[in-house]
Amino acid sequence: MKTVVLLSGGIDSSVLTYALVSEYEVWPLFINYGQRHLREIDAANAVCVARGLWLSERLKFVDLSGLGKIIECGLHGQRLIPDGPYTEETIDACVSPNRNMILLAVAAGYAQSIGAEHVAYGAHTNDAVVYSDCRPEFVASVRETILLGTGSKVALLAPFIGWTKTMIVKFGAGLTVPFAKTWSCYKGGLHHCGKCPTCLDRKEAFRLAGLEDPTHYEDSDALTFEMKGQW
Amino acid sequence: MKTVVLLSGGIDSSVLTYALVSEYEVWPLFINYGQRHLREIDAANAVCVARGLWLSERLKFVDLSGLGKIIECGLHGQRLIPDGPYTEETIDACVSPNRNMILLAVAAGYAQSIGAEHVAYGAHTNDAVVYSDCRPEFVASVRETILLGTGSKVALLAPFIGWTKTMIVKFGAGLTVPFAKTWSCYKGGLHHCGKCPTCLDRKEAFRLAGLEDPTHYEDSDALTFEMKGQW
Numbered sequence: 001m002k003t004v005v006l007l008s009g010g011i012d013s014s015v016l017t018y019a020l021v022s023e024y025e026v027w028p029l030f031i032n033y034g035q036r037h038l039r040e041i042d043a044a045n046a047v048c049v050a051r052g053l054w055l056s057e058r059l060k061f062v063d064l065s066g067l068g069k070i071i072e073c074g075l076h077g078q079r080l081i082p083d084g085p086y087t088e089e090t091i092d093a094c095v096s097p098n099r100n101m102i103l104l105a106v107a108a109g110y111a112q113s114i115g116a117e118h119v120a121y122g123a124h125t126n127d128a129v130v131y132s133d134c135r136p137e138f139v140a141s142v143r144e145t146i147l148l149g150t151g152s153k154v155a156l157l158a159p160f161i162g163w164t165k166t167m168i169v170k171f172g173a174g175l176t177v178p179f180a181k182t183w184s185c186y187k188g189g190l191h192h193c194g195k196c197p198t199c200l201d202r203k204e205a206f207r208l209a210g211l212e213d214p215t216h217y218e219d220s221d222a223l224t225f226e227m228k229g230q231w
Numbered sequence: 232m233k234t235v236v237l238l239s240g241g242i243d244s245s246v247l248t249y250a251l252v253s254e255y256e257v258w259p260l261f262i263n264y265g266q267r268h269l270r271e272i273d274a275a276n277a278v279c280v281a282r283g284l285w286l287s288e289r290l291k292f293v294d295l296s297g298l299g300k301i302i303e304c305g306l307h308g309q310r311l312i313p314d315g316p317y318t319e320e321t322i323d324a325c326v327s328p329n330r331n332m333i334l335l336a337v338a339a340g341y342a343q344s345i346g347a348e349h350v351a352y353g354a355h356t357n358d359a360v361v362y363s364d365c366r367p368e369f370v371a372s373v374r375e376t377i378l379l380g381t382g383s384k385v386a387l388l389a390p391f392i393g394w395t396k397t398m399i400v401k402f403g404a405g406l407t408v409p410f411a412k413t414w415s416c417y418k419g420g421l422h423h424c425g426k427c428p429t430c431l432d433r434k435e436a437f438r439l440a441g442l443e444d445p446t447h448y449e450d451s452d453a454l455t456f457e458m459k460g461q462w
Binding site: 029032060062063064066067069070071072073096097098099100101102104105106108109110112113114132133135137138141142144145146148149150151154 | 260263291293294295297298300301302303304327328329330331332333335336337339340341343344345363364366368369372373375376377379380381382385
């Protein structure tokens with residue numbers, strides 16, 4: 001069965017892509033939604049090459065960068081990306097309003113257009129703390145909306161909805177996901193900054209999973225004094 | 232209260248814009264979703280100028296034309312627009328998969344970003360026959376998804392959901408909506424073609440409303456032999 005997977009090039013969607021390939025005909029979709037940088041494109045490319053999806057020409061890129069001109073958020077570059085873990089102060093700069101509904105709606109339209117039966121995305125428990133559009137009640141509602149909007153042609157898969165990021169990292173290691181090729185950092189420098197909220201999440205997930213983190217961080221000491229042991 | 236209105240420059244969204252201006256602080260949003268032509272931009276502009284919304288600089292255009300590259304549909308130019316009324320054969324070429332969910336998701340993200348409390352769109356009973364994403368059950372579901380996706384910051388308004396297009400035309404006439412400046416035709420020629428499904432709907436709505444149709448059609452005799460008296 002054809003399945004469109006929202007692939008950002010980060011850990012979660014890369015593991016999801018690897019996991020689904022064995023059961024579905026995976027069509028990864030990378031959406032440029034006007035994010036601050038496009039390091040993620042290289043990562044999405046690299047993940048697909050590693051998993052043999054590149055030669056199949058199934059990876060699709062779509063330029064919706066106009067979104068960055070009407071939706072204000074640190075991820076689009078209008079605000080600074082803060083250092084430190086997610087807190088009430090830092091969350092606002094990292095939340096792109098209604099982003100996942102937009103990405104899923106586009107993915108569902110694309111899926112219907114190519115005759116795919118599913119759309120999949122990698123929302124998980126840790127993201128649900130920060131992002132309202134990663135919570136189970138959102139997933140249930142958006143699943144229903146996609147079904148109604150596509151005339152019951154496209155169903156939503158969100159298999160990590162009850163998982164922690166640590167579980168995803170462990171699972172991905174078993175699937176030999178090339179973590180070093182994935183990209184998480186919001187800042188988009190030469191290497192992961194090691195300080196922004198998503199870099200700290202990435203580090204912590206590897207630490208809790210008891211796995212070596214293959215990521216090159218600019219500031220490799222950040223973890224020790226900045227993490228609050230949230231998970 | 233700030234309200235983002237999805238304005239396509241057609242009759243329904245133009246009447247909606249006129250209707251809401253008296254009660255809300257209206258912020259019209261025109262989305263280029265890769266449609267076949269952009270005659271609608273001129274129409275949206277003209278409607279805003281006529282209603283005094285132009286000088287307020289509230290009309291926003293956003294270029295998401297990349298959608299036309301991944302979602303196949305006659306409206307995006309990959310298929311021919313058929314002549315004649317909506318039938319099982321012609322509908323397929325005119326349905327852009329999941330279009331309204333995409334447009335509403337984007338409008339909701341924009342609304343949250345500018346601190347607007349509502350998003351409004353002009354779905355009505357006649358469209359519901361053709362488009363699954365104009366039906367009451369879709370509206371109820373997408374309203375819930377928007378609420379959850381935006382952390383209850385944005386609510387959906389769809390005030391025409393129980394109305395026919397004829398009722399909208401009558402209502403708009405009372406509001407002095409400049410119908411001659413609006414654009415419906417899918418083909419995007421110099422004038423409305425007068426033959427495509429949406430031109431036929433437009434003609435029929437004026438006829439049933441008992442109002443003079445100010446539209447210049449290329450083929451002004453089309454109505455007499457093509458309409459099946461559906462509404």
